[in-house]
Amino acid sequence: MTTEAIRANYARVASTYAGDWAETLATHGRALADRLRPAVTTGRILELGCGPGLVLSHLAAVNPGARVVGVDLTEEMLRLAPAGFGRVVGDAQALPLGSGVADAVLMPFVLFHLPELAVALSEARRVLVPGGSFGAVTWAGHDPHPAYEVWVRVIDEHGAPPDPSPQMPSNDITSDPVKLRIALQAAGFGEVEISVERFRHQPTAREFLAHSQVIGAMARRIEQLPPDRRAACLAVAEEELSRLDSDAFIESGTVLYTTARAS
Ligand SMILES: C[S@@+](CC[C@H](N)C(=O)[O-])C[C@H]1O[C@@H](n2cnc3c(N)ncnc32)[C@H](O)[C@@H]1O
Numbered sequence: 001m002t003t004e005a006i007r008a009n010y011a012r013v014a015s016t017y018a019g020d021w022a023e024t025l026a027t028h029g030r031a032l033a034d035r036l037r038p039a040v041t042t043g044r045i046l047e048l049g050c051g052p053g054l055v056l057s058h059l060a061a062v063n064p065g066a067r068v069v070g071v072d073l074t075e076e077m078l079r080l081a082p083a084g085f086g087r088v089v090g091d092a093q094a095l096p097l098g099s100g101v102a103d104a105v106l107m108p109f110v111l112f113h114l115p116e117l118a119v120a121l122s123e124a125r126r127v128l129v130p131g132g133s134f135g136a137v138t139w140a141g142h143d144p145h146p147a148y149e150v151w152v153r154v155i156d157e158h159g160a161p162p163d164p165s166p167q168m169p170s171n172d173i174t175s176d177p178v179k180l181r182i183a184l185q186a187a188g189f190g191e192v193e194i195s196v197e198r199f200r201h202q203p204t205a206r207e208f209l210a211h212s213q214v215i216g217a218m219a220r221r222i223e224q225l226p227p228d229r230r231a232a233c234l235a236v237a238e239e240e241l242s243r244l245d246s247d248a249f250i251e252s253g254t255v256l257y258t259t260a261r262a263s
Helices: 003-017 020-039 056-062 117-127 146-157 170-174 177-186 205-212 217-222 227-242
Strands: 043-048 066-072 086-089 102-108 128-142 189-201 251-262
Touching: 020 056, 020 102, 020 128, 020 189, 020 205, 020 251, 043 056, 043 117, 056 066, 066 102, 102 117, 117 128, 117 170, 117 177, 128 170, 128 177, 128 189, 146 205, 146 217, 146 227, 170 177, 177 189, 177 251, 205 227, 217 227
Parallel strands: 043 066, 043 102, 066 086, 102 128
Antiparallel strands: 128 251, 189 251
16 A cells, blocks of 8 residues: 555545544553653654644643654545644655654554654654664464454455455554564664553444444445445345444454664
């Protein structure tokens, strides 16, 4: 998937992005922010790929005196960020910022979106002061998810074409603690600490269906169906999902919490 395709996807879903899923992600972003807390008291903190800015207020609250700035590729997402914070539209792989301007850089749930991962990590290092803090959260493993399996099967049965924007290779690195550590060290980071932690999200059937129509590979697949077929597909999915018990909707697995220091 190209960066332009990612931008277009997020621009399309921006108005419906807020919700229980975004809030679950933000919970991890805030927990990551807490781990950086001792590193910054004043100075500038950047969240790269901040989306609607659900982590920015927490960053400001735990770092009183710091200037918190949200950076995102997608202007439509960044516009949703709360007022009172710096906002910069920009690509994490070519940041429109000077060198050594930040004391901390956070990247929750964004590294796996970057085709040029090594370049982006070097950019994060470049904008940090020496000794500055870096933090990221990325996807690792996924547990079986019965509701998603039903959703995929129904979409297959309705003949939806393949995902036009399949997952990018950088996910192979960002989901693997060994490879991620090597990538960070190559970009000029030291004191790399990576921990594998649990992720859990339990939407209702209604929330699952609403979210699944706007985010992810299956959303991109059903969008390619003609309207009547798409409506039929959604009706079957809704009916089948309504027969599952609530545990079938639990999405769980592991995420990698990463912290490092600019050498
Ligand atoms: C899953 S959202 C995460 C939002 C936020 N960090 C959070 O955890 O709540 C991913 C965000 O990364 C942004 N993004 C994707 N590729 C990017 C890039 N190359 N540079 C900057 N932002 C990017 C998207 O526009 C989107 O807003």
